[in-house]
Amino acid sequence: MTQTLTLRRPDDWHLHLRDGAMLEAVLPESARDFARAIIMPNLVPPVVTSADAIAYRDRILAALPDGADFTPLMTLYLTESTDPADVVAAHASGLISAVKLYPAGATTNSASGVRDFDKVRGVLDAMAEAGIPLCFHGEVTRDEIDIFDREAVFIEEVLDPIRQRTPGLRVVMEHITTADACAYVKESDGSLGATITTHHLMINRNHILVGGIKPHYYCLPVAKRESHREALVELATSGFEHVFLGTDSAPHTQATKESDCGCAGVFSSSVTMPCLAQVFDDAGALDKLEAFTSLNGPAFYRMAPNEATMTLIKGTPLQIPAPLTTDDGPVVVFDPARPVHWHVKR
Template identity: 40%
Template sequence: MATSLTLNTPLDMHLHLRDEAMLKLVAPLTAQTFSGALVMPNLVPPVTTFEALKAYEQRILDAASYEDFKPYMTLFFQQYDKAFLEKVKEHIIGIKLYPAGITTNSETGVSSIDSETLRPTLEAMSDLGIPLCVHGETNGFVMDREKEFMPIYESLAQNFPKLKIIMEHITTKDAVELLDKYENLYATITVQHLLITLDDVAGGMLQPHLFCKPIAKRYEDRDALVKVALNAHPKVMFGSDSAPHPKHKKEACGCAAGVFTAPIALQILAGLFETHGKLDNLQAFISDNALNIYGITPPKKEITLVKEPFLVPENYSGEGEMVVPMYAGQTLSWSLA
């Protein structure tokens, strides 16, 4: 039985860092253990201009305070012309498409995801090799929103075969099955969706710190995600979707959607992969697949975990903010060395 594990250049390919005081609190918690992270652009206002992009990148670097950490920047999807995309291409890793109003700070997202309406931008992205990252949910019944989005993914994959499409934070077996149907479809998977179902969120007393969008689904969906992650499928990669909200906005009427896992993700994943006898595959899920999919060269970093109990803090606080992590107050079987 393994007593230690060293991961090379761990990557988080879907991360929310927010801004201002919250950014200053949470950015170091990711930068400490990850070599790089793909940062979401859904600020208020969203990141849509070159100036806003570079300014946000600098604020992240200032807050992170680790030289061996690279924030991979994204733009919030809108209709961009090719000349603009050529200008920003070397400064971004992708463009994030949000259906309007579907999640936190997505009110100015796309109201209708129609291939022909979006064609000018998507064709320019295809020509320039800029991936499209998608929050894949409709506005339907909450448990069916991702499943209902599958035909949209298929339409995008068929109409833009050169466009690399990342199905973000997939939660269903339907999404897993779609991976192998189209060469240009890829996916990120979170920590929480590998571990919990809707029962954990709302089956007993409501657990606000497990509530996120997409919401956790059924047992068969979780099992499909676990299988594809544990077997290091080359088209899936880790993306925490770690989404910090102040404690008072989570433990409140109108609970904000988002699970905060950034400082404990590696410890949880080590325990999960060990339990299933798949520790050797964690390196691919946490880094190697992302390197191949995005073609990036992040700073070199080695993170060692040891088989020692780790008590998850009740909260992480500073800069006038307080965030409660997933599994607060519980003990994990792996710790950071």
């Protein structure tokens, strides 16, 4: 029996588009389904100034397919030498929608990130006063901290102290992966939001490690135990207003994913909406999907939701697309490792 679901067109509040040939190949996959996306600034070199953001936005717009309706929401990469005045001016002009903080060494292209949080206190104070959201990659990076514990330790040692010290700072905990993060977001006030990825709602660490290493499921933060995945699904499908979709879709070529030091990142833009419809359907919460994908994010970022709509259809099993062809090499599309029966109506 065919089933349909119509919702406002979704947004992606955490997206990697890369640059050059990779940008040109992956951008149409996001622009097809999403109206807006928060664009990550961790290029090489990173997007650290207003001039950098203008130049990168122009490259994105130039790469859009003809007729595409997609707005890149730019961010700046926070460093210990970031100028608070530049950040405030960029936000006031509408150039940027947020600032991204990477702890140095936490993930792909994060070497320029923050090591001493006291050195960015002036920027954070200015952002709090101006109402500029701070997007956090929420992991500590000390060698002695187990990789599966880094998010929980980050909340205790870094995030909570910063929020206590900087009242009014609007923070997005990006790509949360633990029950600890779910509990922290639910107990916090409206100045704190969180994004959840497509893949963290669908896989746990067994998918990466059982039966041989599966590099295309490897991401940072790494997927955790099944109990944590279940907590993420419960939060996402609850309708809780301060949690929303951020795919963290992060393309790498097949060769770099399958190397002896495989890159962290899952490319999910092509299949996100069918996968999410399946997750919410399985949870008996299809009526909450629009809030997660299309309403909560705009509300947190103080934007209007999209007027256009998308229709999803339940039917035959979804066929995972073949690897995406790019001039840099093929990019493998996320396989949810379970049957998905939803499709975006084209």
